Amino acid sequence: MKTKAPKRPSPWLAGALSLLLPGLGQIYARQRYRGGAVLIAFLVVLGMVAWYGQPAWYFAPLGIWLWNVWDAVGQAGERRVSVLIPLLLGLTAAYSIGWQMVRVDFTSANWERGLAVLRPMFRPDLFERRTELNRMWTPISVPCSTTQEAPPARRQDGEKLAFATPDCAGVLETVIVSVSGMWPDTDTEIWWETNIGDDKPLGGNENAPLIVRTDETGSLTTTIRVPSTILIAQPDPTLQLTHRIYFDQRRPIGGLQFSTNGGFVVKGMTESVTMALMATFLAVLLAIPISFLAARNLMSANPFTFAIYVVVRTVLNFVRSIESLILAIVFVIIVGLGPFAGVLALAVHSVAALAKLYSEVIEGIDPGPIEAVRATGANWVQVVRYGVIPQIVPPFTAFTIYRWDINVRSSTVIGMVGGGGIGFYLIQWIALNDMRAVGAAFIAIAIVVMTLDYVSARIRERLV
Amino acid sequence: MLRIENLTKIYPNGTRALHDVSFEVQDGEFLVVIGLSGSGKSTLLRCINRLIEPTSGKIFWDDIDITAASPAELRHIRRHIGMVFQQFNLVKRSSVMTNVLSGRLGYANPWLSLLGIWPAADKEMALKALERVGIADKAQSRADALSGGQQQRVGIARALMQDPKIILADEPVASLDPVLSHSILQYLEQLNKDGLTVICSLHFLDLVHRYATRVIALKDGVKVFEGLPKEIDRAKFKEIYGEEAQEVRAASFEAEA
Amino acid sequence: MKKNLxxxxxxxxxxxxxxxxxxxxxxxxxxxxxxxxxxxxxxxKARDFVMAFLSPDVVTRDVETTVIEMNFPVPCGSAPEAEMPDSGPRLVTNVPCAEARQTFILEGFDLLPNSEVNVSWLLPTGGTLRIGRVTTDEDGHFLIEVEVRPITAAQDGVPSRITAETLVPVGPLKPSQALLDVMREMFVTIFMALLSTTIATIIAAPLSFLAASNITKRGVLGTAVYYIARSFFNFIRSFEPLVMASVFAFWLGYGPFAGSLALTVVTTASLGKLFSEAVESIDSGPIEAIQATGANRLQTVLYAVVPQIVPDFISFIVYHWDINVRISTIIGFVGGGGIGYYLNEQINSMVGYHRAGTAIWAIIIVVWALDFLSAEVRKRLT
Structure with missing residues (x-):
């Protein structure tokens, strides 16, 4: 029997085949993987360019095609051909097209606006100096009524006396207000409180506080305009009702306290951390039983349990690829805005992630100690207690703490879709252009996340 | 006295690990089982305390049929058979003390042991066992902080906690260097002199000659030799280890002879 | 005794x-x-959303529309009444005209069987008022009860008309607009991840040496640089890309550029830290060996340092690309562009749930595929 000697592939034929279909010549030259890779690369680049639709970019797939013919000839002749050219062509096309699709445009970056955004962030609105409040107010009737005499717009409180003239006024009418007996030479904020308790600033275009300084006797007189928006919510705008005009003086008494926004930062951060804690806790409760179902070594005993294993694994992978932010949207629809929706979203995502990690721990159990404990005459509960649990608890704990760490990070953004936590405040402050509050939130996030990062790394180091 | 009758083990994948093996072990013997890797030594030892269920055959211990014991009876029997493993089989993340105490599980109150609560007497006993193998100072260390030889001593201490009548040692020194091997086997020899029966599988012939009172050889699951250590000559060695036996082994054998 | 305590x-x-x-x-x-x-x-409450998710808007068919209509004066006498034919596709009402707030019965005959019909008012002003959507039976008949709304009143003798639009799908299935949009946005998303990972790598690779203790931590200045670089990485890393993106989007306007930039910043810090750890774990043996051959500094770096760190670096880059694709799918929620922006729009539009479903499926498939791909690549590398 004479075996046919393997014929050398013909470079001409290889080249011709590759000209016909990229990769075919390489396959003919017994380079199957190279041929497949060339074909896939060609198709991907071609598809990308075709999608983008600019004819000029067709040079990239064309270049790869030509290179491919050369490569096929080279492969048949057993000559080494560098893949640098097609790699460069493909990457050039990908990055150029990507650059344009992402609309990278540094000229659009308005640096002045950038500074305007950034500068207040360096003066975070977290603390304010503790102050003492000296407050006085006077009633005033709005609007004037033809049928009803307005009560006097005047109020006395010990030394302090405040009054407005006239006693009643309509929207946008001018009123003279006076106060005396206050602290001398102190800035005084004057603002309006409607009959239902809404605060209205009186300065600027009804959008800034009105601040007037008292004289050396502690009195001031100024004119104000009745705000335009105070009657909007009133069913009958002709009904005369009593509103209030406030005069507030503040002076520092030493020390610092959380500002209003600072309080929200603390509240939001507390919410974020506790959300993460709760979500991790719920996730652990569910992930532990599920992880046993997802452990290959426990479930491959018979086809039925193996089917369960496959299903559980698939579902876990599926859920894991849905970001918790998207889950949060669904849960916000169900349970409404607030931290509970965030907890649920984080928990569901964490169950999938933790169950996978746990099941890998279970798959990696050393059977030796189990055998040793069984050999001492222990019953199966004792075998689990002394042979299995000591092996899985430390890595389980490490993974759980790691997950908590991740969840704290995620919980800082989950509020952006209504899931509660600091993100909820953050996105509103950005919309309101309150960058000082945003700066405070950034500092709080950095401190909490960095601390937890450090602590969890330390604990995990000790456990593993 | 331990009596093994026609023991056969066929694994589900069809491997015949033991084929019709019969022998007897008198109380107080130091019986060594030799043979190539895969000759069935580990299977034989594990069949004795039924960590592996034999396919057929019987094992009697003082006329108790181990192979017929119910699960509860089996646990009761296992309490008196200590076992030492090649890979030590310690729970690496638990402390040495916990590992040693776990040898007492067959005696312990099941509920208290679940909570990790042990009687003072057991703790005392564990410390004594650790003293006996010379590592009482390591009681609170984590098992994986110990060297290989120390880990195997923990393994022996764990077996001692069972108050055993028999000790099964499965290649107890295969993972250790020669000097440590001797020290570990000397502990076993000491136990043997204190009246325990030791059944031990070994790889190196020089160790067999030094410690065994009697030898059994397995080849492909079949008992090919039973007798005194000195009866193993070059021909027997080749029969047990095959024609292509490593020259090293042959050399060591010649050095012994 | 201490022991007992x-x-x-x-x-x-x-x-x-x-x-x-x-x-x-x-x-x-x-x-x-x-x-x-x-x-x-x-x-x-999640039923609508979940149902829409399970029936994503993927394919569509061209729809052929046939319209029949009839005059219907409201109130009676305000305009001439319509004649009602007795054959052919036609609309028939049980009263020829009606007053506002009355109810009458509208029937359609001999329309296309088993097809969907949109019934609505065509107002004299040119506007339309939807009545409902019905399905014809096998004889091409439908029946619907209509309540007359005051807005349908005739104006200047021009009555409102009732129209019935029959929608018949014709031609082969073709990808729906939503699918095309989602694919385009997905392209943008993947490119966002690609660009930001690349730029971040270019910045992070040299910076990481500053944060590697075995390279930098020498002398007072070196130690200071080391700690500054370290803290910088840790500080930036503590912000989720979404937090960054919300600020960048506020500055640069909504769009993929803002998202990519935010992603680049966070990835730079994250890669910088990982890279510096890789540099720290270099084995000094090969360095000594190469130096012993009389090699100069550059040669030492090229032959002893680079070969040791390149596999780690590539593995981290691939891993981060994978992560960045995940994040770019959601970065649009805060104005960062890509599929997240589309998804957010569709969810908020209430009628876009099916399109949102398409987007979520696309995200799942892409994330899953890249997860698999990056795991395979990293397995090859190590």
Missing amino acids: APIARLFWNALGIAILVFLFGASYRVTQIDFPRLVRDAY
Whole structure:
């Protein structure tokens, strides 16, 4: 029997085949993987360019095609051909097209606006100096009524006396207000409180506080305009009702306290951390039983349990690829805005992630100690207690703490879709252009996340 | 006295690990089982305390049929058979003390042991066992902080906690260097002199000659030799280890002879 | 004796630890407003969304529309009444005209069988008022009850008309607009991840040497640089890309550029830290060996340092690309562009749930595929 000697592939034929279909010549030259890779690369680049639709970019797939013919000839002749050219062509096309699709445009970056955004962030609105409040107010009737005499717009409180003239006024009418007996030479904020308790600033275009300084006797007189928006919510705008005009003086008494926004930062951060804690806790409760179902070594005993294993694994992978932010949207629809929706979203995502990690721990159990404990005459509960649990608890704990760490990070953004936590405040402050509050939130996030990062790394180091 | 009758083990994948093996072990013997890797030594030892269920055959211990014991009876029997493993089989993340105490599980109150609560007497006993193998100072260390030889001593201490009548040692020194091997086997020899029966599988012939009172050889699951250590000559060695036996082994054998 | 006290002390510490944990969980439970009954009770609210998710808007067919209409004066006498034919596709009402707020019955005959019909008012002003959507039976007949709204009143003798639009799908299935949009946005998303990972790598690779203790931590200046680089990486890394993106989008305007930039910044810090750890774990043996051959500094770096770190670097880059694709799918929620922006728009539009479903499926498929791909690549590398 004479075996046919393997014929050398013909470079001409290889080249011709590759000209016909990229990769075919390489396959003919017994380079199957190279041929497949060339074909896939060609198709991907071609598809990308075709999608983008600019004819000029067709040079990239064309270049790869030509290179491919050369490569096929080279492969048949057993000559080494560098893949640098097609790699460069493909990457050039990908990055150029990507650059344009992402609309990278540094000229659009308005640096002045950038500074305007950034500068207040360096003066975070977290603390304010503790102050003492000296407050006085006077009633005033709005609007004037033809049928009803307005009560006097005047109020006395010990030394302090405040009054407005006239006693009643309509929207946008001018009123003279006076106060005396206050602290001398102190800035005084004057603002309006409607009959239902809404605060209205009186300065600027009804959008800034009105601040007037008292004289050396502690009195001031100024004119104000009745705000335009105070009657909007009133069913009958002709009904005369009593509103209030406030005069507030503040002076520092030493020390610092959380500002209003600072309080929200603390509240939001507390919410974020506790959300993460709760979500991790719920996730652990569910992930532990599920992880046993997802452990290959426990479930491959018979086809039925193996089917369960496959299903559980698939579902876990599926859920894991849905970001918790998207889950949060669904849960916000169900349970409404607030931290509970965030907890649920984080928990569901964490169950999938933790169950996978746990099941890998279970798959990696050393059977030796189990055998040793069984050999001492222990019953199966004792075998689990002394042979299995000591092996899985430390890595389980490490993974759980790691997950908590991740969840704290995620919980800082989950509020952006209504899931509660600091993100909820953050996105509103950005919309309101309150960058000082945003700066405070950034500092709080950095401190909490960095601390937890450090602590969890330390604990995990000790456990593993 | 331990009596093994026609023991056969066929694994589900069809491997015949033991084929019709019969022998007897008198109380107080130091019986060594030799043979190539895969000759069935580990299977034989594990069949004795039924960590592996034999396919057929019987094992009697003082006329108790181990192979017929119910699960509860089996646990009761296992309490008196200590076992030492090649890979030590310690729970690496638990402390040495916990590992040693776990040898007492067959005696312990099941509920208290679940909570990790042990009687003072057991703790005392564990410390004594650790003293006996010379590592009482390591009681609170984590098992994986110990060297290989120390880990195997923990393994022996764990077996001692069972108050055993028999000790099964499965290649107890295969993972250790020669000097440590001797020290570990000397502990076993000491136990043997204190009246325990030791059944031990070994790889190196020089160790067999030094410690065994009697030898059994397995080849492909079949008992090919039973007798005194000195009866193993070059021909027997080749029969047990095959024609292509490593020259090293042959050399060591010649050095012994 | 100290020995006897130990168990009591341990018991005390354990009890304290458990008490703190219980307290923490109790507090968390309150703060996070856990309310499982509500979850169960209101689960139905997610039905629309889940159903839409299960039937994503992927394919469509061209629709051929045929319209028939009739005059219908409201109130009676305001305009001439319509004649009602008795054959062919036609609309028939049980009254020829009606007053406002009355109810009448509208029937259609001999329309296309088993097809969907949109019934609406065509107002004299040119506007339309939807009546409803019905399906014809096998004889091409439908029946619907109509309540007359005052807005349908005739104006200047021009009556409102009732129209019935029959929609018949014709031609082969073709990808729907939503699918095309989602694919385009997905392209943008993947490119966002690609660009930001690339730029971040270019910046992070040299910076990482500054944060590697074995390279930089020499002398006062070196130590200072080391700690500054370290803290910088850790500080930036503590922000989620979404937090960054919300600020960048506020500055640069909504769009993929803002998202990519935010992603680049966070990835730079994250890669910088990982790279610096890889550099720190270099084995000094090969360096000594190469130096012993008389090589100069550059040669040492090229032959002893680079070969050691390149596999790690590539593995981290691939891993981050994978992560960045995940993040770019959601970065659009805060104005960062890509598929997240589209998804957010569709969810907020209430009628876009099916399109949102398409987007979510696309995200799942892409994330899954890249997860698999990056795991394979990293397996090859190590």
